[in-house]
Amino acid sequence: MKVTVVGAGNVGATCADVLAYREVANEIVLVDIKEGLAEGKSLDIWQKAPIDLYDSRTIGATNDYSKSANSDVVVITSGLPRKPGMSRDDLIGTNAGIVKSVTENIIKYSPRAIIIVVSNPLDVMTYQAHLTSKLPRTKVFGMAGILDTARYRAFLAEALNVSPKDIQAMLLGGHGDTMVPLPRYTTVAGIPVTELIDKDKLNAILERTKVGGGELVKLMGTSAWYAPGSAAAQMVEAIVKDQRRVFPVCIRLDGEYGIKDCYLGVPVILGKNGIERVIELDLNSEERALMESSRKAVREVMDVLENLG
Numbered sequence: 001m002k003v004t005v006v007g008a009g010n011v012g013a014t015c016a017d018v019l020a021y022r023e024v025a026n027e028i029v030l031v032d033i034k035e036g037l038a039e040g041k042s043l044d045i046w047q048k049a050p051i052d053l054y055d056s057r058t059i060g061a062t063n064d065y066s067k068s069a070n071s072d073v074v075v076i077t078s079g080l081p082r083k084p085g086m087s088r089d090d091l092i093g094t095n096a097g098i099v100k101s102v103t104e105n106i107i108k109y110s111p112r113a114i115i116i117v118v119s120n121p122l123d124v125m126t127y128q129a130h131l132t133s134k135l136p137r138t139k140v141f142g143m144a145g146i147l148d149t150a151r152y153r154a155f156l157a158e159a160l161n162v163s164p165k166d167i168q169a170m171l172l173g174g175h176g177d178t179m180v181p182l183p184r185y186t187t188v189a190g191i192p193v194t195e196l197i198d199k200d201k202l203n204a205i206l207e208r209t210k211v212g213g214g215e216l217v218k219l220m221g222t223s224a225w226y227a228p229g230s231a232a233a234q235m236v237e238a239i240v241k242d243q244r245r246v247f248p249v250c251i252r253l254d255g256e257y258g259i260k261d262c263y264l265g266v267p268v269i270l271g272k273n274g275i276e277r278v279i280e281l282d283l284n285s286e287e288r289a290l291m292e293s294s295r296k297a298v299r300e301v302m303d304v305l306e307n308l309g
Ligand SMILES: NC(=O)c1ccc[n+]([C@@H]2O[C@H](COP(=O)([O-])OP(=O)(O)OC[C@H]3O[C@@H](n4cnc5c(N)ncnc54)[C@H](O)[C@@H]3O)[C@@H](O)[C@H]2O)c1
Pocket: 006, 007, 008, 009, 010, 011, 012, 031, 032, 033, 034, 037, 077, 078, 079, 080, 081, 082, 091, 095, 098, 101, 102, 117, 118, 119, 120, 121, 122, 143, 144, 147, 175, 222, 223, 224, 225, 228
């Protein structure tokens, strides 16, 4: 199996490192526009192999997509991260052009690859990758839901003083402040979370989750990478190993949840063909209203992209 990660910055290099360490693919190619960066980081990851005991081969390339030829899965992390005071949507002007040119190169050399988009604004950059690649929605989709639910699960684990391994959760909607956490579908080893935590504490955790990315941007001056890189690698693993994992993933909705032509996070089954199935939950009226606000927010930015031409 061959996996390419475009963008050898914080998220891309972390993703490649996790893929190598977990031996998800035997060949992992890192591509970046910055001279020497991808070569250097892939060499560094390869030199860690004798210490951490893996044999996935990592290869770097400066803007040379021939090295990525015939990849099974490609992860796009290239693009600017936000700085304090910015929203993810503020990145659209620069990142749309980057994601477009990167997707053209990917498709040229790996026409059958499954593409996972990470660059922000996530939902709309996934749309951009679809517009450029013309791949069906089952083959081009975005990573955000695993990260957002991981934040929610981590906050809950801390509040309840239990292992994060035992927290299961689902979250819908766009990767922005209008994301839709679902306490109704949150359990601690099968126990409904609402039986273990009071309403006010749970609400505070939900609000913190919605702005979880911004919390890290404020702390670090740039956005997060360990959890995002691992989350993208987990999606690659589900595809490469045909695990049929159930994850929230950003996909174009074609009528599910009563929504059409909009990229939003929903639960899907991820396997060797990419998205094997979209799972439709029976939302209550409050959840449906939150989903509608999320749809509106993402649709506005999709319109901005369409007007960029
Ligand atoms: N979806 C999510 O949940 C999520 C999470 C974290 C970060 N992100 C997004 O991922 C992106 C990357 O974040 P980061 O922290 O790794 O940033 P970074 O600045 O560390 O890395 C980005 C890399 O992209 C490269 N690049 C720029 N233009 C390129 C091009 N045309 N071709 C190839 N490479 C190019 C840069 O040289 C840089 O090395 C940002 O847009 C960020 O907002 C998304």
